[in-house]
Amino acid sequence: MRSRSYDPDLTPPWKRRRPVPEVPADTGLVVEEVTTGFCGAVIRCEKTAGGPAVTLEDRFGAHRVFPLEPRGFLLDGRTVTLVRPRSAAPAAPAPPQRTASGSVAVPDAPPRVARAGRIYVEGRHDAELVEQVWGDDLRVEGVVVEYLEGVDDLPALVEAFGPGPDARLGVLVDHLVPGSKESRIAAAVTGPDVLVVGHPYVDVWEAVKPSSLGIEAWPRVPRGQDWKTGVCEALGWPAQTGTAWRRILGAVHSFRDLEPALLGRVEELIDFVTAPGTEEPRP
8 A cells, every 4th residue: 555645734733843943143132052051141152163152150050052953942932943033223323403594503502692793784674584494503503583673774783783703794785776776785895894785586485485385386476566466466465464474384394385586695795704703892
């Protein structure tokens, strides 16, 4: 009578050989070696001349070294195969945190004593936009931003401020284009310790990218009409410039929401008033 070949599908469940689980030989794992009965905690797992081996330490401090062989250990009464633990991949260094302006953040940095130098911008909205994006940087550098009521006040402000090598004055002006009134005033006050820069936009609103606001472009407002009012009408916004500005400012989360023509000018002013030799605070 010919013997029947083994068919695992016909073997009763209680006769089937269960696979032996593989367990990483992590430090501190307590196991028993099956042939000697030596019980101890894993203190080391390493590659030796004879192959991978594990060192166990029993409760009396005795050490024994055993090869990592299949079905060689008992864990909680169950037969297991110890394997070398996977070496943990080194954690990737966390990317440096950035401020809204894109600068590397300085966590928990206390605000610096205000410098003698100042940056002036042409209006409250300009000041709020600069604070929104560059506020963290300005506090670390100790730079105070104030605003003018209008560029016509600039000559008197410069004279009263009394700029010098240790107290530079930087000014950001709206719609600073050749031949404009703003450009003539800027030229009259510019000097070694006074830097006046500007952007080409009628108002700082326009320095916010339309895509950040979900519009295709800033509307063209006819000459002679109040620009902000005309923008609100063209976009179908309520005719309240304060409400419109809060909507615009709320869409600005970082430098990516601003036009490069404004970004470069503000960075230029910060560099100017924080140049070496300008660190003495003004009493």
